[in-house]
Amino acid sequence: MNKRVFAHVPFAQIREHLPFVMERRLSPEIYLSADALDAATPAQLAETARTLQGEGLSCTIHAPFMDLNPGSLERLLRDATMHRFGQVLDAAEILRPEVMVFHPGFDRWRYGEARGQWLELSVAAWQGVLQRTKAIGATVAVENIFEEEPSTLQALFEAVEDPTFGHCFDVGHWNLFRQVSMETWFEALGGRIKEVHIHDNGGARDDHAPPGEGAIDFGLFFRLMEGYAPDAAYTIESHSKPHLERSLEVLRPYLA
Numbered sequence: 001m002n003k004r005v006f007a008h009v010p011f012a013q014i015r016e017h018l019p020f021v022m023e024r025r026l027s028p029e030i031y032l033s034a035d036a037l038d039a040a041t042p043a044q045l046a047e048t049a050r051t052l053q054g055e056g057l058s059c060t061i062h063a064p065f066m067d068l069n070p071g072s073l074e075r076l077l078r079d080a081t082m083h084r085f086g087q088v089l090d091a092a093e094i095l096r097p098e099v100m101v102f103h104p105g106f107d108r109w110r111y112g113e114a115r116g117q118w119l120e121l122s123v124a125a126w127q128g129v130l131q132r133t134k135a136i137g138a139t140v141a142v143e144n145i146f147e148e149e150p151s152t153l154q155a156l157f158e159a160v161e162d163p164t165f166g167h168c169f170d171v172g173h174w175n176l177f178r179q180v181s182m183e184t185w186f187e188a189l190g191g192r193i194k195e196v197h198i199h200d201n202g203g204a205r206d207d208h209a210p211p212g213e214g215a216i217d218f219g220l221f222f223r224l225m226e227g228y229a230p231d232a233a234y235t236i237e238s239h240s241k242p243h244l245e246r247s248l249e250v251l252r253p254y255l256a
Contacts, residue, residue: 003255004098006060006235007244011036014048020241022055024248029235030095031062037087045094060099060195060233061138063088069105070129071122073114081105082125089132099139099195099233101168102129104153107146115152123159130162141168141194148179150188157192166194172201172208172237175216182220190228198251199237208239210246222254 007021009028012035021028030048032040052059068081085102092100104122111118126140133140144167147153153167167189174185200214201207211218225232234255238244 004058004231004233005255006233008062008235008237008239011040011048017241018048018051022051022057025057026236027052027057027059029060029062029101029237030097032064032088032091034064034066034084037064037084037091040091042094045091049095059095059097060101060235061088061092061095061097063100063102065103065105068103070102070125071105071118071120073117073121078121078125082128085125085129089129089136092133092136092138096136097138099141099168100133101141101143101195101197101235103145104142104147104156106152108148108152119152119155119159122156126156126160126165130160130165134164139164139166139194141166143168143170143197144173144177145170146173146177148177150180150185154188157189166192168195168197169193170197170237171216171218171221172197172199172206172214175201175203175214176206182217182224186224186228190224193225193229193232195233195235196225196229197235197237198247208237208243210238210243211250213246218250218254 005026006029007026008031009017009021010031018028064084068084069077070081072078106118129140144153199208200211200216201209202214236244236247238247
């Protein structure tokens with residue numbers, strides 16, 4: 001495969017699944033949950049880094065996200081979020097990822113007219129994160145979660161306006177919450193895409209199914225990627241080995 005292709009691997013299961021991923025010459029996107037960050041030692045992280053380096057492979061990192069929000073209007077929640085982000089940045093200094101994926105923490109049903117306050121607080125948080133990721137040599141990519149259209153993320157990227165701060169387009173999440181077409185989303189954010197998450201669903205649940213087993217038009221997706229972000233990292237977000245195998249088979253013509 002000629003694209004930069006990664007596969008989702010939780011760090012808590014790294015010893016179990018990393019050989020399977022490496023055998024297929026994929027690099028891992030290492031998911032560092034809060035519990036994993038509390039349990040992982042620098043020696044364990046360094047062992048993973050040495051294993052990947054020895055195989056000539058790279059990695060990306062998916063930061064923790066449950067109940068975290070860098071733009072929270074509650075100071076204590078922002079403090080907790082930045083504590084977790086600091087932990088994942090410490091891990092990144094050892095793992096040296098190409099890209100670090102974070103969730104934005106915004107949802108219009110909670111924030112309503114407070115979107116501007118959320119944005120202002122978020123910008124300050126990301127500027128702090130970028131001070132460290134630049135030294136690491138990693139790019140930051142903010143993933144769409146509940147966003148129905150791209151305006152909030154677009155405002156965030158324009159406010160920060162840094163070449164190492166961009167978008168992780170999760171096509172499965174787009175399909176669940178979309179109020180705009182894929183073409184419209186790419187017109188707004190396509191040039192800022194640093195990474196994509198690939199999985200499928202029928203529009204009702206976040207199934208993380210292999211491409212072709214849901215309702216997403218992956219032919220259109222890959223055409224848009226070639227036009228807007230041909231050098232982005234591609235992460236297959238499968239949650240089982242059989243799903244990863246089926247995804248690789250379906251995606252082979254697109255990723256070659």
